[in-house]
Amino acid sequence: MANRRGPGQRAGLTNAAVLGAARAILVERGLAELTMRAVADALGVAPNALYSHVASKRALVDALHDDVLAEVTEPATAEPKAGVREVMISSYEVLLRHADLLPIYLARQGSRGPNAQRLGVIMDALLSLAGLSPDSVGEARRALIVYTIGYATFSGSQVPLGPNDGAPMPPDVVRRDFERGLDWLLTGITGS
Amino acid sequence: MANRRGPGQRAGLTNAAVLGAARAILVERGLAELTMRAVADALGVAPNALYSHVASKRALVDALHDDVLAEVTEPATAEPKAGVREVMISSYEVLLRHADLLPIYLARQGSRGPNAQRLGVIMDALLSLAGLSPDSVGEARRALIVYTIGYATFSGSQVPLGPNDGAPMPPDVVRRDFERGLDWLLTGITGS
DNA sequence: ACCTGAACACCGTTCAAGT
DNA sequence: ACCTGAACACCGTTCAAGT
Numbered sequence: 001m002a003n004r005r006g007p008g009q010r011a012g013l014t015n016a017a018v019l020g021a022a023r024a025i026l027v028e029r030g031l032a033e034l035t036m037r038a039v040a041d042a043l044g045v046a047p048n049a050l051y052s053h054v055a056s057k058r059a060l061v062d063a064l065h066d067d068v069l070a071e072v073t074e075p076a077t078a079e080p081k082a083g084v085r086e087v088m089i090s091s092y093e094v095l096l097r098h099a100d101l102l103p104i105y106l107a108r109q110g111s112r113g114p115n116a117q118r119l120g121v122i123m124d125a126l127l128s129l130a131g132l133s134p135d136s137v138g139e140a141r142r143a144l145i146v147y148t149i150g151y152a153t154f155s156g157s158q159v160p161l162g163p164n165d166g167a168p169m170p171p172d173v174v175r176r177d178f179e180r181g182l183d184w185l186l187t188g189i190t191g192s
Numbered sequence: 193m194a195n196r197r198g199p200g201q202r203a204g205l206t207n208a209a210v211l212g213a214a215r216a217i218l219v220e221r222g223l224a225e226l227t228m229r230a231v232a233d234a235l236g237v238a239p240n241a242l243y244s245h246v247a248s249k250r251a252l253v254d255a256l257h258d259d260v261l262a263e264v265t266e267p268a269t270a271e272p273k274a275g276v277r278e279v280m281i282s283s284y285e286v287l288l289r290h291a292d293l294l295p296i297y298l299a300r301q302g303s304r305g306p307n308a309q310r311l312g313v314i315m316d317a318l319l320s321l322a323g324l325s326p327d328s329v330g331e332a333r334r335a336l337i338v339y340t341i342g343y344a345t346f347s348g349s350q351v352p353l354g355p356n357d358g359a360p361m362p363p364d365v366v367r368r369d370f371e372r373g374l375d376w377l378l379t380g381i382t383g384s
Numbered sequence: 385a386c387c388t389g390a391a392c393a394c395c396g397t398t399c400a401a402g403t
Numbered sequence: 404a405c406c407t408g409a410a411c412a413c414c415g416t417t418c419a420a421g422t
Contacts, residue, residue, distance in 0.1 A: 009403075010405055036396060045406075048397070052405050057396065103295035106345045136372075142346075143373030147335070150342025153298045154334075180328075181335030184380030185373070201422075202386055228415060237387075240416070244386050249415065388421080395414060402407080 011045045015053045018043070019063055026064065031100035034061075065105050066113025068098050074122060080130035081190050087123060088148045088182055095149060099156020106149050130190050140189045147185055151178045203237045207245045210235070211255055218256065223292035226253075257297050258305025260290050266314060272322035273382050279315060280340045280374055287341060291348020298341050322382050332381045339377055343370045 005011060021042045025034050036057055040047040054060045071094045075086035095102060120141065127137045155174045169177075197203060213234045218226050228249055232239040246252045263286045267275035287294060312333065319329045347366045361369075 005406070009407090013405080035394090037394085046408075047395095048399095048408090049406055051397075103298060106295060106298065106342060139369045139372045140376070142369055143339070143343075143376060146342040146346050146373070147339050147377075150298060150338040150345070151335075153342070154338050177331045177334055180331045181338070181377070184332070184335060185339075185377050186380070188376030188378070188380035197387070201388090205386080227413090229413085238389075239414095240389090240418095241387055243416075386422090388419105390418090390420100392417080393415095396412095398411080399409090400407105401409100403405090 011043070011049065013043065013045065013049065013053050018050055018053045019060070019067070022060055022064060023067065026098070026100065036060075061101075061104060062113070065101060066115050068094060068101065069113070069115035069119060071097075072115070072119055075126070078129075080126045081186055081192075083126045084123060084130075084144065085182065085186060087119065087126075088144055089179070091119070091145075092148050092152050092178060095152035096155060099152065102149065102153040102156055106146075106153055127189075132189070143185060143189070144182075147181065151181065197237075203235070203241065205235065205237065205241065205245055210242055210245045211252070211259070214252055214256060215259065218290070218292060228252075253293075253296060254305070257293060258307050260286060260293065261305070261307035261311060263289075264307070264311055267318070270321075272318045273378055273384075275318045276315060276322075276336065277374065277378060279311065279318075280336055281371070283311070283337075284340050284344050284370060287344035288347060291344065294341065294345040294348055298338075298345055319381075324381070335377060335381070336374075339373065343373065 018039060021039050022034060025038055025042060029038075036050055037047045039060075040050055043049075050060075054063075069091075072087070073090045075083040075090075077083045077086060095105075123141050123144070124137050127140050128134075132140055155171075155178065210231060214226060214231050217230055217234060221230075228242055229239045231252075232242055235241075242252075246255075261283075264279070265282045267278040267282075269275045269278060287297075315333050315336070316329050319332050320326075324332055347363075347370065
């Protein structure tokens with residue numbers, strides 16, 4: 001029931017429709033099955049029709065990356081250390097829900113998209129309030145983001161790390177360990 | 193000059209030869225060009241001949257991962273904090289030389305291979321010497337490894353992180369920032 | 385056991401049409 | 404401008420041979 005359109009007929013595609021279909025496939029079937037052909041199929045169009053709305057698969061995945069960050073909630077606290085802690089934990093939780101996307105995400109360093117910018121500004125304000133110098137603010141932001149994305153990536157695939165392996169770690173333990181390391185890092189950064 | 197062998201003739205392949213050819217392609221041409229067909233071509237055999245020595249492409253890449261860690265040098269210091277610092281910096285440098293491999297590496301969490309085991313044991317001994325409880329040792333090891341692999345992954349692809357972007361960061365600045373964050377983390381862990 | 389030839393079931397992307 | 408049909412240049416992997 002897909003191909004009753006001739007060469008001239010429009011399917012009414014938009015950039016948003018393509019992204020939406022891609023997002024649905026990612027969530028329901030995982031990154032490995034996110035192919036241009038699968039997206040096209042879900043939309044009932046020929047594979048190459050997508051290229052009228054999206055430059056490439058890479059551009060599509062980039063857009064998906066920033067979309068994910070829209071779910072990160074802003075901190076309720078104004079207290080710097082607690083505020084940063086909140087943002088990182090919210091980020092961790094959101095990223096973990098899209099673990100498939102993370103390896104590429106880290107390698108490309110998290111989309112200079114609008115949502116990434118928004119969170120960066122919030123973090124910088126809090127770190128500055130904590131008394132860090134302008135230089136240190138950037139360094140601390142990068143350390144925190146790398147740690148958080150890294151831990152989410154690592155947690156997303158349940159494989160132990162280091163010796164005394166064998167048993168996969170329960171999710172709540174992983175989550176607790178993430179917070180422990182985050183606190184170590186925050187203590188080192190804020191000096192308290 | 194590749195196909196002068198009939199169906200019966202052996203090419204003298206070994207598992208080590210396949211890994212070696214794969215490693216060479218990875219270093220010289222990058223991950224994107226590391227295909228089973230390219231490896232076979234470099235060895236002068238048909239693509240499917242590899243499957244007599246390697247179970248799958250995934251198994252091949254796993255083996256490559258652990259190979260990389262063989263280059264990490266053991267710490268010269270017995271002092272715990274400085275020793276851990278040395279191991280992480282050596283790991284960072286080695287990983288950075290194989291940045292292409294890192295995204296997959298983090299997602300699978302760094303090969304339970306022999307080299308990964310060796311480094312894990314060294315780290316645990318040092319962290320224990322630093323006065324950490326058995327539980328904390330594992331948590332600290334994971335935090336340090338995630339941070340280090342994460343930073344190397346991130347550094348390997350020169351894209352800025354957060355606001356005030358645009359200019360790519362010079363390698364020595366990235367390196368200094370990595371050490372700064374590492375020290376924050378170590379300070380938080382050891383409490384000094 | 386180790387290799388080849390041929391094939392299967394895919395990919396992302398481009399190009400020349402049609403409306 | 405937006406879509407289709409057909410094709411290009413690839414993938415990883417399997418299967419049935421041959422020695």
